[in-house]
Amino acid sequence: MSKNYTTLVEIRADIQGGLTTVEALVAGYLRRIEENKHLNAFNEVFGDEALAKAKELDARIKAGSAGKLAGMVIAIKDNICYKGHKVSASSKILDGFTSIFSSTIVERMLAEDAIIIGRCNCDEFAMGGANENSYFGPVRNYADNNRVSGGSSGGSAVAVQAGLCHAAIGTDTGGSVRQPAAFCGAVGLKPTYGRISRHGIIAYASSFDQVGPITKSVADAALLLDVMAGPDDYDSTTIQTPYTAQGEVKPASGTKKIAYLKEALESDGTDAEVKAMLTANIEKLKAEGHTVEPVGFEYLDYLVPTYYVLATAEASSNLARYDGVHYGYRSPNATDLTSTYKRSRSEGFGKEVKRRIMLGTFVLSAGYYDAYYAKAQKVRRLIQQKTAEILSEYDFIMVPTAPEPAFEIGLEEKDPVVSYLHDIFTVQASLSGVPAISLPAGNNSKGLPLGLQLLTKQYAEKELLEFSEYFLNLTQN
Numbered sequence: 001m002s003k004n005y006t007t008l009v010e011i012r013a014d015i016q017g018g019l020t021t022v023e024a025l026v027a028g029y030l031r032r033i034e035e036n037k038h039l040n041a042f043n044e045v046f047g048d049e050a051l052a053k054a055k056e057l058d059a060r061i062k063a064g065s066a067g068k069l070a071g072m073v074i075a076i077k078d079n080i081c082y083k084g085h086k087v088s089a090s091s092k093i094l095d096g097f098t099s100i101f102s103s104t105i106v107e108r109m110l111a112e113d114a115i116i117i118g119r120c121n122c123d124e125f126a127m128g129g130a131n132e133n134s135y136f137g138p139v140r141n142y143a144d145n146n147r148v149s150g151g152s153s154g155g156s157a158v159a160v161q162a163g164l165c166h167a168a169i170g171t172d173t174g175g176s177v178r179q180p181a182a183f184c185g186a187v188g189l190k191p192t193y194g195r196i197s198r199h200g201i202i203a204y205a206s207s208f209d210q211v212g213p214i215t216k217s218v219a220d221a222a223l224l225l226d227v228m229a230g231p232d233d234y235d236s237t238t239i240q241t242p243y244t245a246q247g248e249v250k251p252a253s254g255t256k257k258i259a260y261l262k263e264a265l266e267s268d269g270t271d272a273e274v275k276a277m278l279t280a281n282i283e284k285l286k287a288e289g290h291t292v293e294p295v296g297f298e299y300l301d302y303l304v305p306t307y308y309v310l311a312t313a314e315a316s317s318n319l320a321r322y323d324g325v326h327y328g329y330r331s332p333n334a335t336d337l338t339s340t341y342k343r344s345r346s347e348g349f350g351k352e353v354k355r356r357i358m359l360g361t362f363v364l365s366a367g368y369y370d371a372y373y374a375k376a377q378k379v380r381r382l383i384q385q386k387t388a389e390i391l392s393e394y395d396f397i398m399v400p401t402a403p404e405p406a407f408e409i410g411l412e413e414k415d416p417v418v419s420y421l422h423d424i425f426t427v428q429a430s431l432s433g434v435p436a437i438s439l440p441a442g443n444n445s446k447g448l449p450l451g452l453q454l455l456t457k458q459y460a461e462k463e464l465l466e467f468s469e470y471f472l473n474l475t476q477n
């Protein structure tokens with residue numbers, strides 16, 4: 001097996017030293033993808049194209065004219081448009097659809113000479129937390145093939161975990177980058193809302209959707225953020241102040257004030273080994289002189305309902321565009337315009353997507369708007385205020401990324417509410433728009449990865465990444 005690199009810096013050093021080439025790296029990933037097909041991480045591999053680009057890049061690296069991401073082989077979630085390539089959101093409804101333009105993030109990564117090796121399996125339209133809602137079937141966790149990858153960016157996380165690429169890009173609406181990263185022992189970053197352009201990303205819930213990297217190191221997460229972030233004329237929700245690239249991530253120095261949610265340790269819903277992982281990290285940080293204190297979050301029980309009312313409302317609007325006319329699948333059984341809409345949507349969308357469209361339509365309907373949608377907006381404001389209040393006193397909030405490690409495939413498909421509750425610790429950052437990162441925090445007694453999550457103030461990605469680097473240095477050495 002080829003060397004399992006943690007950072008692009010190591011790859012570049014080996015290329016410079018003549019120990020490897022981009023072509024050899026790509027060939028190695030393609031071989032591993034082939035050997036690990038049973039993981040179902042990719043919906044499509046761009047093999048020949050990646051190899052051709054690699055050859056060209058090797059020549060340019062030698063000539064000293066290659067970009068910042070030269071040598072980085074990246075997989076993208078299959079809801080990210082890449083011109084001339086198919087994009088499906090893991091749905092039948094986009095069957096045969098090819099992107100006619102590239103997303104801003106793809107353009108920015110290509111401009112820095114990244115190689116995109118394929119598009120990764122995910123939950124249909126990013127709706128799910130286990131990658132079990134994909135039209136193309138579940139993704140298997142590399143640590144235990146009978147267990148889920150997490151989701152919705154499950155293919156992206158497993159591709160990194162299993163060494164099928166160097167880094168991957170996912171999207172995070174309510175935890176879809178952070179939770180699969182946690183289940184797969186990777187670093188997963190959700191930046192501040194608006195930090196990265198969503199132009200060319202298939203929309204799910206637009207007041208939440210954010211792009212994020214899944215990597216093996218904090219350094220690479222920072223590098224990918226540098227490349228992808230910043231204002232974009234094609235997405236008016238992007239933060240207008242340019243993101244100042246930070247270059248190399250220096251581990252944070254000095255003592256910090258960290259809050260942890262005491263409910264995370266008290267709740268019966270949190271797995272005992274997850275609680276033990278959190279407690280151990282609290283103690284480790286205290287021993288280093290940091291202030292680590294419990295805080296109460298009285299809105300904990302409202303996080304999941306608020307997220308699911310708002311996200312489904314936005315989804316019902318965003319997914320109205322799939323009508324059997326504009327994109328992808330059109331029912332062969334349709335006889336007129338109305339039956340084209342009805343049949344294409346009924347046959348093209350999966351069960352969970354239909355459930356969410358119905359739920360979202362319901363909470364937006366005239367009789368229920370005030371009772372559900374308007375109320376959820378008000379609760380969102382309270383959650384934002386309380387989160388900001390805690391973050392005005394503390395540098396970080398620390399919680400487990402998920403209440404439990406990767407569970408068995410097929411275990412909970414039956415009860416959607418059980419799946420929704422798994423998002424309890426990730427949706428706070430999504431509802432508040434603040435950045436959050438999931439960091440690998442060792443394995444449980446069954447060898448399954450656990451993730452620790454840190455949240456911080458809006459726009460403070462730099463501080464978050466520096467502290468993450470410090471934390472991993474402290475806990476992994």
Ligand SMILES: NC(=O)C[C@H](N)C(=O)O
Pocket residue numbers: 126127128129151152171172173174175176177311423
């Ligand atoms: N998309 C996400 O961020 C995952 C979340 N579990 C959802 O289904 O909405």
